[in-house]
Amino acid sequence: MTTSANEERRERVLDAAVTLINRYGYDKTTVDDIAREAGVSKGAVYLHFRSKDALFEDLFVRELKRYAEEWMRLIENDPNGGTIGAMYKNSLYAMNNSPFMSAMFRQDRRVFGNYLQKPGNFFARMQQQQKESSRYVFVKMMQDAGAVRSDIDARVIAHIMNIIGYGMVGVDAVTPAAETPPIDDVIEGIAAIMDAALAPAIGGDSSVGKTILRQVFEAGRQRYGESANEKGTGEAA
Numbered sequence: 001m002t003t004s005a006n007e008e009r010r011e012r013v014l015d016a017a018v019t020l021i022n023r024y025g026y027d028k029t030t031v032d033d034i035a036r037e038a039g040v041s042k043g044a045v046y047l048h049f050r051s052k053d054a055l056f057e058d059l060f061v062r063e064l065k066r067y068a069e070e071w072m073r074l075i076e077n078d079p080n081g082g083t084i085g086a087m088y089k090n091s092l093y094a095m096n097n098s099p100f101m102s103a104m105f106r107q108d109r110r111v112f113g114n115y116l117q118k119p120g121n122f123f124a125r126m127q128q129q130q131k132e133s134s135r136y137v138f139v140k141m142m143q144d145a146g147a148v149r150s151d152i153d154a155r156v157i158a159h160i161m162n163i164i165g166y167g168m169v170g171v172d173a174v175t176p177a178a179e180t181p182p183i184d185d186v187i188e189g190i191a192a193i194m195d196a197a198l199a200p201a202i203g204g205d206s207s208v209g210k211t212i213l214r215q216v217f218e219a220g221r222q223r224y225g226e227s228a229n230e231k232g233t234g235e236a237a
Contacts, residue, residue, distance in 0.1 A: 018063065138158075
């Protein structure tokens with residue numbers, strides 16, 4: 001089988017996995033289920049992934065890449081994409097388009113189940129990496145470039161941004177649907193508030209902000225440039 005055919009099959013397996021895990025959760029989804037959904041044999045799944053966890057973690061990496069690419073696409077197409085409000089707005093649009101990413105962001109126990117208890121799981125490793133590359137670092141870069149007001153501690157701004165983000169993906173659990181405004185209106189409102197609260201008095205420089213975001217995107221792409229299997233943990237030739 002050619003490399004391209006192997007890659008197409010691998011993507012079908014990952015597509016099947018994300019569908020089933022979103023629907024039933026990690027604990028209730030088996031490799032047999034994934035193989036059946038993908039239309040391949042169980043053995044074919046193991047040609048690409050040495051275990052269910054290896055498959056799951058490659059899925060994390062793929063969905064993170066897709067989220068980041070969608071975010072950057074929205075940023076680049078937005079004339080004001082480099083302002084703090086537009087950056088946050090477009091990150092929320094990108095996340096809202098991916099149920100798996102929304103679940104990842106809040107570490108949804110219904111979706112990820114017992115995986116969250118495993119030592120050295122993907123979330124634990126991400127948290128360790130984020131100690132060196134965090135939202136705080138991004139906010140500080142924006143402040144140093146004059147794209148975000150500097151009279152508020154960057155750690156406080158980063159924490160508030162986290163609060164808003166977690167609230168976005170978790171508010172459905174506490175707010176009746178009938179009381180929730182359309183999601184696009186909410187996201188646009190958050191962007192307006194972020195700009196009003198955090199942009200410098202002279203206004204944020206979108207081009208400067210976009211340059212910083214491109215740097216952050218490239219650093220993330222290098223960090224997650226190789227999935228677990230691409231590092232030699234499973235795929236057969």
